[in-house]
Amino acid sequence: MAKTLDLDPKKYIIIKGAQLHNLKNIDVVFPRNKLTVVTGLSGSGKSSLVFDTLYAEGQRRYVESLSSYARQFMGKLNKPKVDEIKGIAPAIAVEQKVSSSNPRSTVGTKTEVYDYLKLLYARIGKTYSPISGKQVKSDNVTDVINCLKEQYKNGDKILLLAPITVDKNDSKDRLGVLKQQGFARIFVKEKVIRIDEIEKLPSKFDLVVDRIVVRHEEDFYQRVADAIEIAFYEGKGTCSLWSLAEEKSVSFSNRFELDGMDFVVPNVHFFSFNNPFGACKKCEGFGDIIGIDPELVVPDTSRSIYDEAIAPWRGAGMRKFHKQLIENAFKFDFPIHKPYFELSEEHIQTLWEGNSYFTGINKFFKKIE
Structure with a gap:
């Protein structure tokens, strides 16, 4: 282990003599700029090593580098029980925490890393013309x-x-x-x-x-x-x-x-899903959209339109749309007594899109949104 502790601190994070909680004076080396996973039995000291020792020391050193005016708002951070840590940088920790949050919350927004990412992309972003590619x-x-x-x-x-x-x-x-x-x-x-x-x-x-x-x-x-x-x-x-x-x-x-x-100069709002300026026009920043599942609209394709194959039109308040189609079907030669699965593609398209005689399924859902 002596040779390990002589490694270059620019390439490795070197922990010597960690003694906090269940840690029994251990020496550990982490490679820098790589994803390292710490695993082990419950109570073996994983959190004590990663959060209470490595992260705590990185945070403490960062706070000490601030001005005395800024430090008065941060509170005092105690030095963890460890002999020496080399190659450590300012640290960010994402803890496992169960908390109620709104649908727009992500790891990035909760840790405030997202604010820095927005600022970064707004500064380094380049705009290209879709016409010439310049x-x-x-x-x-x-x-x-x-x-x-x-x-x-x-x-x-x-x-x-x-x-x-x-x-x-x-x-x-x-x-x-x-x-x-x-x-x-x-x-x-x-x-x-x-x-x-x-x-x-x-x-x-x-x-x-x-x-x-x-x-x-x-x-x-x-x-x-x-x-x-x-x-x-x-x-x-x-x-x-x-x-x-x-x-x-x-x-x-x-x-x-x-x-x-004319183009809009890249700014932080471009990269914010919480802002109408940068949110997806379809999902409005939620990441989910409300769609229509044809199998739920017509759950039993063996039934005909006359036999109420269209499930949303079976309720008392929506029967007027079913009645409208039944009463006007003869005007555009629509087979209301044929099972849904036997309808031609043209008839199915007419049913979903509608015409001047009745309200189609797609237009029906737009009305009730």
Whole structure:
């Protein structure tokens, strides 16, 4: 056992001299990052070893790492009777406990691990478009600056543009507003036009927010960042970079959209079955759904519709649905005296779906839900 205790604590949890309750000064080694099951006779010390020794020491060490302010709310945790424990980490214990709970409770919600899982998936989650299969991503100022760094070299002349759409009736008013804001140029049909030279704005154009001569210096990026924010604002979430030399543009959007579809940014509610936003639309987060068992609806297939083969229609309050079918069966040639098992697929489908003459079984159950 001496060699065992010399194992690497990064790979093993090493317990030396456990003496609590029924434990008689035992030494134990658990491999880390693996599922270990402790079994034995009743009273052999399984819980004393796992919960009262290993878990208790892990919890105690974690509490000691907190600030003195936080520790005052935790209470004092006694050190278990053990000589030494190596390689232990902050511990979580799930105890076997019989308690009444609502149908939405799980191990994750009761131990509050689920809250951390929701937060984790909301942060690492990626959204993909069902149309193109590409990842949906919203751009920001940093993305535009990174594009300038990677795709353009010193001295390149770039136009920072913001797409504008103007109503015909507001064209002159918008022209005056742009002048007051200090903008001097617009970009139409790949040409730069001064605002002073036009009397009326076109319905669609790009506003020249800034004319950029690329310099890969920190001062340059700080100045351009302010202009990019203005471009996103004026373009209502979109802007673009137009290269005068290559005559092509690179577009950016801070909206979470792709392929003409708007997507919702991943958040914790996506992964919560207790929230309507993330719950299954069919089971509403319960994990169970109420369905219709055809064998319970028609328990005896040797009976005909006339002989009340449909069990839910036998009660006094529901006989009106049975009577409705019997009285109107001749209008669509339905064999009410033939045993259910001899009915054709077309007749069975009519019985379940119904028609203009009677209420079908499926519609009947929807009514009484």
